[in-house]
Amino acid sequence: MKLRNKVALVTGSSHGIGLGIARRLAEEGAAVVLNGRKEGGPAREALVQVRALGVRACFIAADVGSVVDCRRLVAQAAEQMGGLDILVNNAGIQKHAAFLDAREEDFDDVLGVNLRGPFFLSQAFARHRRDSGRGGRIINNSSVHEELPFPNFSDYCASKGGLKMLMRNLAIELAPLGITVNNVAPGAIETPINRSLMNQPDKLANLLGNIPAGRLGQPRDVAGAVAFLASDDAGYVTGTTLVVDGGLLWNYSEQ
Template sequence: MNRFENKIALITGSSQGIGAACALRLAKDGCDIILNGHKFDERGEKLIAEIQDMDRKATFLEADLSKAKEATKLITDAIAVFGHLDILVNNAGVEKKANFWQVTEEDYDLIMNTNLKGVFFSIQSFVNYCRKSKVAGTVINMSSVHEEIAFPHFAAYCASKGGLKMLTRNLASELARFNIRINNVAPGAVSTPINQDLLNNIEQLEKVLQNIPLKRMGKVEDVAAVVAFLASDDAAYVTGSTYFVDGGLTYHYEEQ
């Protein structure tokens, strides 16, 4: 299925996990892909090979998205690769567990800068390109169920995702006149490297599954499928929304 003919997508934080799954899904549906991470390594090489095996083009750009200048430059560099850019998936993100009264300024800054400031300025750079080139751009931000529900011991992370929720709502209104759509995808409990400790703790994993009506962890492919929908013309009338990919967890949650 080639729903993205002649489309170029940039997926930040796409060396592994959800970002990698989004890259593969968009490539499968016809996109040429620009991957991103802190460092190009064997994971990026493997993804490029997989995407090229689908007869799609792919490259990898390094950037530290906690720095606004690098986030802005990443968009400029991405546009230069294939000559245009249609889809921006802001997937890069970090989290750190700590009691609220023990959170350091360093960790707070890392989380807020990566999850919110970097996203803010990458979108700004993309919007400036879309306006100048008259491109009907599409932005998908990787949020979290914790833009909506509490997550004790992750206060900075929740604040960053709450900010991302409001940023998306605001930009949907402000950017609609330029035919730029922007939406959030909010994964719940998904089997990714960031959740490896949970996956290895059978007792804690069972408590999490009790809160999920579908009684399973999500797969990265579940999230990527929703990203592909929102990036496509099938979602042409969708902007300013958050799509929860959580097995029903968000409105069936009890803190253990």
């Protein structure tokens, strides 16, 4: 249990990859703060699942697209759990639109959650760790699209490209505080958001043809990478992106 006596905040963790990350960190012994935009059935079920692993856990509702909520989330999480050691910026959204049709409000929503949120959450977390006099871990759940173009998702790609450079800058600025900063970049992961793809055999077959590993990733694949970066084993790893994609990034081509 590599994360015993650690406390982790995982944003967007009431379902999907975020819940998978929260569960894995709990399996490694960490107490976990779960987060989503609102309380309700999925949040309660996620909390039950994490607590069943024998660790302390709580759920705090907050919209990471709001700077006020970002600061409140970190402060409330630290107060409830007696401190924070690990921040996982997992929450993210995407909206489909050709570039010529993209709307300002969609751009603001995507950049707000995917880039502004991690910026100000990381700032609040780093200030907390500085004041505690101890190091910490910041791990961003990015995407292969921090490198790979994704037509009709230009705002999403811009947010992930920005997240890559934010990670690199923070890795340099926060290293003197003992805080490491890294990205995990998933490829195609089997989650509820991809349910429509799973029901379209032709599209699924085309995608699988671009993945040398021959399968979609699972939330546990991403969660394992996050657990490594959160552990002491990765104490000298900072400023890098760990790609979790079965080989997709360097093999992909539009059909």
